[in-house]
Amino acid sequence: MSRTVLTAVPGPWESDLVTTVEGTDGYAVVRRCADLPDLLAAAAAGLGEVALVSADLRALDRAALHELTQHSVLVAGVVAPGDEMGERRLRQLGLEVVVVADTPAPDLQDRLDELTEGAGTGLSPDDEPPPEELPAADPDAEPGRVLAVWGPTGAPGRSTVALNLAVELASRAPTLLVDLDTYGSSQAQALGLLDEAPGVAAACRAADQGTLDLPALARLAPEVGGGLRILTGIPRAHRWTELRAPSVAHVLTLARQLVRFVVVDCGFGIEDDEELSYDTIAPRRNATTLTTLEEADELVVVGAGDPVGLQRLVRGVQDLGVVPTPASRVVVVNKVRAAAVGSHPERRISEALGRFAGMDDVVFLPWDPAAVDGAMLAGTSLAEHAPQSPLRRAVTSLADRYAAQPVSRRERGRVRLGR
Ligand SMILES: Nc1ncnc2c1ncn2[C@@H]1O[C@H](COP(=O)(O)OP(=O)(O)O)[C@@H](O)[C@H]1O
Numbered sequence: 001m002s003r004t005v006l007t008a009v010p011g012p013w014e015s016d017l018v019t020t021v022e023g024t025d026g027y028a029v030v031r032r033c034a035d036l037p038d039l040l041a042a043a044a045a046g047l048g049e050v051a052l053v054s055a056d057l058r059a060l061d062r063a064a065l066h067e068l069t070q071h072s073v074l075v076a077g078v079v080a081p082g083d084e085m086g087e088r089r090l091r092q093l094g095l096e097v098v099v100v101a102d103t104p105a106p107d108l109q110d111r112l113d114e115l116t117e118g119a120g121t122g123l124s125p126d127d128e129p130p131p132e133e134l135p136a137a138d139p140d141a142e143p144g145r146v147l148a149v150w151g152p153t154g155a156p157g158r159s160t161v162a163l164n165l166a167v168e169l170a171s172r173a174p175t176l177l178v179d180l181d182t183y184g185s186s187q188a189q190a191l192g193l194l195d196e197a198p199g200v201a202a203a204c205r206a207a208d209q210g211t212l213d214l215p216a217l218a219r220l221a222p223e224v225g226g227g228l229r230i231l232t233g234i235p236r237a238h239r240w241t242e243l244r245a246p247s248v249a250h251v252l253t254l255a256r257q258l259v260r261f262v263v264v265d266c267g268f269g270i271e272d273d274e275e276l277s278y279d280t281i282a283p284r285r286n287a288t289t290l291t292t293l294e295e296a297d298e299l300v301v302v303g304a305g306d307p308v309g310l311q312r313l314v315r316g317v318q319d320l321g322v323v324p325t326p327a328s329r330v331v332v333v334n335k336v337r338a339a340a341v342g343s344h345p346e347r348r349i350s351e352a353l354g355r356f357a358g359m360d361d362v363v364f365l366p367w368d369p370a371a372v373d374g375a376m377l378a379g380t381s382l383a384e385h386a387p388q389s390p391l392r393r394a395v396t397s398l399a400d401r402y403a404a405q406p407v408s409r410r411e412r413g414r415v416r417l418g419r
């Protein structure tokens with residue numbers, strides 16, 4: 001039995017390509033789709049096993065390719081003879097098999113066999129961008145590590161910790177701070193940057209469209225001094241749909257090659273609305289946080305050191321148990337003060353967390369409104385505004401944990417971009 005093929009190839013060589021497919025032994029065109037929506041509908045209806053898509057197919061992006069793979073459709077790219085730009089774009093979108101439109105039937109058959117007999121989905125795994133898109137790689141460079149800074153609702157200080165941890169790490173090695181809190185981004189303002197900065201929305205859009213490579217990411221994530229780069233967040237929460245899981249994952253993958261530390265300020269929500277819906281393709285409200293938690297190497301959980309904050313922390317850590325997260329985890333209790341929990345607050349909190357939640361490795365950050373308010377007002381970090389403050393010192397020793405760690409050889413070398 002032939003494998004069923006869907007084509008979505010608007011160019012003038014579409015009919016020749018269909019004839020070529022018909023000339024193969026194992027493949028038959030079952031539908032010639034007029035456009036991308038037509039293709040996605042055919043895939044959703046289970047009509048095809050393989051899709052041929054061309055570089056000039058309107059609105060073709062990473063999310064669409066991901067959707068095709070969700071419907072178990074293997075995708076191959078098609079380009080006009082000599083269209084190197086088109087081929088490059090399709091490969092940057094992650095397609096492993098790209099054929100030239102005038103390929104003769106036996107060769108086309110070989111390439112499609114390659115696609116259908118390989119174990120994968122036709123999309124390259126996201127940790128291996130094609131080598132041609134990288135500037136001169138430094139083979140000795142260690143890969144970047146992704147630190148997810150997460151915490152429950154109630155403003156425990158996720159953003160304060162993420163920013164200041166990133167600043168401390170940046171003083172040791174190139175670091176990128178990514179604001180992925182889609183409920184309430186804040187890093188642009190904390191650093192006195194314009195809200196209109198392109199930021200993470202532009203990076204995800206470029207990832208979607210297959211135009212995000214290292215130089216593009218470096219342009220979108222400007223240096224703000226002290227070895228720190230930033231990808232600012234979405235200025236309005238309703239724009240969360242712009243940040244889809246596959247593009248967030250791609251941004252983080254490239255970021256590992258750009259810098260040594262990637263610190264992500266995550267939104268609090270981790271419930272997965274996929275369970276509420278039969279539509280597995282719809283954008284998921286908490287996809288950014290869930291994707292970050294899944295991709296990250298290190299998890300920093302931030303809770304507030306008052307009774308409500310501590311209870312949310314314990315429940316939050318329980319909730320984390322049902323989603324993929326890094327094995328390496330540090331619990332940070334912030335805003336620690338006797339007024340909220342009684343005398344010897346660190347000892348009390350340690351005892352409570354140890355007893356009720358089995359947490360023994362807890363880092364404490366003191367209540368220090370003068371330092372954080374002053375830094376926020378000045379649009380800068382604790383390191384710059386209040387370098388001697390107890391809070392800054394505590395963040396420094398938290399950073400020491402990560403800066404001192406040996407790096408696994410699991411990932412490939414990071415790339416230096418003329419810094
Ligand atoms: N250690 C601290 N001492 C005093 N105030 C703090 C401390 N950490 C954070 N804050 C303040 O708490 C508020 C919430 O912090 P933020 O980092 O924005 O929380 P989140 O990102 O979790 O919503 C901010 O006004 C911040 O200045």
Ligand SMILES: [Mg+2]
Nearest residue numbers: 158159181186
């Ligand atoms: Mg925040």
